[in-house]
Amino acid sequence: MNQLLKRKSRGDVWFDVINLTLLSVVMLLVLFPLYFVLIASFSDPNHIYSGDVWLVPKGFTLDGYARIFSDSSIWIGYANSILYAGLGTLIGVAVTVFAAYPLARKNLVGKSGLMWFLMITMFFSGGLIPTYLLIKDLHMLNTIWALVIPGAGSVFNVIIVRTFFQSSIPDELWEAASIDGCSNTRFFWSIVLPLSKSIIAVMVLYHVVGFWNGFFDALIYMNDESKYPLQLVLRNILVQNQVNSGMMMDVESYAAKMRVTELIKYGVIIVSSLPLLILYPFLQKYFVKGVMIGSIKG
Numbered sequence: 001m002n003q004l005l006k007r008k009s010r011g012d013v014w015f016d017v018i019n020l021t022l023l024s025v026v027m028l029l030v031l032f033p034l035y036f037v038l039i040a041s042f043s044d045p046n047h048i049y050s051g052d053v054w055l056v057p058k059g060f061t062l063d064g065y066a067r068i069f070s071d072s073s074i075w076i077g078y079a080n081s082i083l084y085a086g087l088g089t090l091i092g093v094a095v096t097v098f099a100a101y102p103l104a105r106k107n108l109v110g111k112s113g114l115m116w117f118l119m120i121t122m123f124f125s126g127g128l129i130p131t132y133l134l135i136k137d138l139h140m141l142n143t144i145w146a147l148v149i150p151g152a153g154s155v156f157n158v159i160i161v162r163t164f165f166q167s168s169i170p171d172e173l174w175e176a177a178s179i180d181g182c183s184n185t186r187f188f189w190s191i192v193l194p195l196s197k198s199i200i201a202v203m204v205l206y207h208v209v210g211f212w213n214g215f216f217d218a219l220i221y222m223n224d225e226s227k228y229p230l231q232l233v234l235r236n237i238l239v240q241n242q243v244n245s246g247m248m249m250d251v252e253s254y255a256a257k258m259r260v261t262e263l264i265k266y267g268v269i270i271v272s273s274l275p276l277l278i279l280y281p282f283l284q285k286y287f288v289k290g291v292m293i294g295s296i297k298g
Contacts, residue, residue, distance in 0.1 A: 043059055091149070104169070141221055
């Protein structure tokens with residue numbers, strides 16, 4: 001290591017110093033807002049208003065979390081979101097992989113036409129009202145399928161996975177397997193999928209994040225509160241604690257309401273992000289490899 005450092009020229013050393021400095025600044029710009037939200041969720045809102053909260057919580061309190069978790073609907077929201085994210089990810093990854101693999105094979109008839117058809121859907125969509133009418137005609141309103149089916153397929157993800165297959169699964173491998181009597185199905189399940197763990201992990205992360213943070217579809221298609229996902233439950237908790245114009249006449253009520261709103265606001269961000277923060281380290285080792293191979297090569 002020391003010999004390697006001695007070989008570096010003065011320009012290389014300056015480049016490393018400047019590079020590390022810039023990356024450190026960017027890292028602080030990204031991490032500090034997340035850290036601030038965390039400490040603010042444990043701090044007295046009066047200290048937040050006065051600007052005293054910078055590096056450590058001030059006026060430590062758990063009132064925000066107590067108010068959030070005292071609402072029983074949040075546990076229903078958690079269960080619903082886990083169900084939607086789990087089922088939606090399973091369907092979404094299956095649709096993406098099954099669509100991408102044939103498109104990666106050179107001998108697929110009409111491959112160019114299919115790719116053009118898929119590409120068109122990336123730029124043109126039916127819009128909100130036609131989509132709502134379609135979901136209604138399919139009798140999927142107020143059901144789990146309204147949340148997991150429309151978002152199951154993504155052309156962008158199909159292109160990434162297709163490029164991964166093209167660059168990582170050579171045709172010679174299929175030719176060798178077919179000579180040994182391997183069928184297309186056996187080749188896909190026994191060879192392609194085990195060699196594609198990294199891109200599948202990336203797709204799992206993409207879909208889990210998408211379904212977990214999904215809020216708008218539930219707002220449009222769901223009427224039954226017992227089926228609301230976590231994001232919609234947290235949104236309702238936050239809205240219910242917002243200050244309305246009638247409280248402006250009562251200064252004490254206004255200040256108390258503002259304090260509660262501030263407490264809940266930061267707590268809601270932590271509560272909704274915590275499952276993804278726990279999941280990400282387990283998939284991170286596959287993430288860079290899968291995304292880079294799937295998006296650059298081919």
